[in-house]
Amino acid sequence: MHGPVDSLLTSGQLAARPCFQLGTISIDPGTRTVSGPGGSVQLEPRVMQVLVSLADAEGAVVTRDLLFARCWGNVYVGDDSLNRAVAGVRRALASVEASFSVDTVPRTGYRLTGDGLGQAAAGEVEPGTGRASWSRRALLAGGLSLGAAAGVAWWAGNRPTPDPADALLARAQQSLRTGTAEGQRKAIALLDEAVKRSPGNANAWGQLALAVARVDEHVFARPVTSAAKVDDAAQRALSLDPGNADAAAARIIALPYYGSWLPVERQFEQFLARHTDHPYARDSYSFMLGAVGRMKESARMRLSLASDDLYDAQLQYRSIYCHWFLGQITEADQAAQRAFDMWPRFAPVWFARLWLLNGTGRTDRALEQIENERGHPDLPPPMLAALRSAHRAALSGDPAVVAATTKQVLGGVRASVSAVVNAFMLLQMMKSLDAAFGLAEAYYLERGPVIAALNWRPGQPFVPDQRRRKTNMLFTPLGVPMQQDSRFLPLMRDIGLQDYWDQRGVSPDFLAQPVR
Structure with a gap:
């Protein structure tokens, strides 16, 4: 075991954890990176906390209450927060082609199941090498291997088949985070394929509804789909899982609110009372607050979202505006520089910095940005x-x-x-x-x-x-x-x-x- 499964797992403790091997993948809690045969992916902090907590249990069931205590410090955030974090773990494992998966134990919690999990306790990976340094616990476990062989063989023949949509969902999420028109189109194509391959997958339908609603909300040409597609995908998801948060969020996000601000705001409030941590509903709601002149309230909400995912281009460029609206000009400049370093020709970043410079008396510098032909988007x-x-x-x-x-x-x-x-x-x-x-x-x-x-x-x-x-x-x-x-x-x-x-x-x- 890498750590006590009943204690709060803080960000500092994650950073201090050494790399370790789990089945066919390596996990680096410090950088929140998971690597395997299918590549590497960086996780959000909460998703890594849940993954490490499940790994520490070495295949035993970890109750939902224990995960809330260990990863959220028993702060009430609602079941949807844990559901989304577990879904994030599953997407990451599918993306890197892990040899194991997260199994739901109904009305109880979760556990890791699959090939090679005996290595979870065995292997702390030597940083930079990818090689496991075997522990005493692993050597002792070797004495049990022959007696357990029959049980392992039975389990291997009866384990559930991976859902063919999982890898597509993970790839779609990566594409959406780029914030680009190409990435959005690719994500929707992947999600269309996911529901085609796995029509009974509520998460796939919910994510399709949400992706379409968000792309249409921030559309770059003409609306790429009709509201009917959002509603159809959402209905399919909700018929399979009445509690699907992505589907419910998509139906609200798709609503035009010019002239109907109060009815739409009430729908956002009702949804967020049930799904406190749904990032895209919070993002759309915060933008609506700006549309009714509540700019500071909008900015504070959006900044809390941006801090959750430093690799989401759409969340990060908005932080430039948020700091500006709050009068935090130094922080806005720093956010703009970080965004330029990561996405140098991303039009939303370019415009955010342009308006920031103009709005803070630096029109001369804004003109320099325009004149720099190599530095602006197409x-x-x-x-x-x-x-x-x-x-x-x-x-x-x-x-x-x-x-x-x-x-x-x-x-x-x-x-x-x-x-x-x-x-x-x-x-x-x-x-x-x-x-x-x-x-x-x-x-x-x-x-x-x-x-x-x-x-x-x-x-x-x-x-x-x-x-x-x-x-x-x-x-x-x-x-x-x-x-x-x-x-x-x-x-x-x-x-x-x-x-x-x-x-x-x-x-x-x-x-x-x-x-x-």
Whole structure:
């Protein structure tokens, strides 16, 4: 045994654990890495805690209560947290092609079952070698091997066949974490194949529903699927497992909430009361909080998510905005640099840093970022030209230059929703408030002379989080001049946000009184 199975397993204890061999795989708790014939994967901290706890039990059953005590310190987080962590262990084992799996013991807990588990106690791997250093317990166990041979042979002939969907689910999760359009398409294709191979797998159907809902939420071209596909996959999952959290979350995430903020928020709250730690429901809910002007609350929730998975591109780029909205500029700069180092040409990271620089009085540095042709993602020439012109106009302060650039920026808003989103930010940056309010009238209320795109079209660039007439860009620090304008509150009343604030009994950040 590598550690006591009845004590709290902290992050520090994980870091101090040496590498060890378990069947055909090696586990490094310090780096949270699992390696096997199928490759290597890095686990989230909680998933590694659960895996190590199961390994420490050496094939014995570990109760759910004991896992909660050891991995969560008996802090109440709900059954879904443990279910997701165990699912993470299973995906990791399938991904690296482990010779064993996690077996559910109904109404009790979990245990590891499969080939080579006798090596769990035997082998602590010498760091950097991959070789097990056999312990005294392993040598003693050798004396029992002949007597146990018949039992092992019986078990090997009766163990359950691995679900053919498991490896596909693991690969889909890896693809989704990239945050790219290609990764999202690949993930959905893998999940479509998973439900085809294993139509009775509730997890596969639930993950398909969730993946489609999230891709459609952060769509990069046109909605890639209809809401019907989300609902169909979710219904299949829930018919197999009425408690499937991914399926229930997908149905809420797929709801457009412009003009229906309060009913959708109540659905999020009811879901999260049951599934406290569901990361993607929390992420979508936090973005909705930003859409109703509760930016600081949104940022705090999203930062807690980003700290859970440092390798998820979608969670990490959002942390740049979160620190910015909370006034933590040094931390925002550090988050931007880390994200650039990991995903150097990922458009959401590039834009997050651009708006951060603009919103903190560093428009000159933002222009440098635009001028660095090798350092920016593949953007359409008209968008790049508008970005460049607007930054130059803002730096010049020349009213004639600003007026000409404002006309240029507005000239692109008919082409795509992403151009509308960028236009809001650029007009606010240049303090072209008349144009910004004119665009708001067009985009949110379909009034006035400006024609703004309301639907995604093929070929437009990927700007996450901005479909369905999002309002978040009105509440960033760049939007302060609009928020302080006498026209802003009437606009909020006309689009329905004033009613939401009154009915919900909350105030948006821009109306909150400063703390004295």
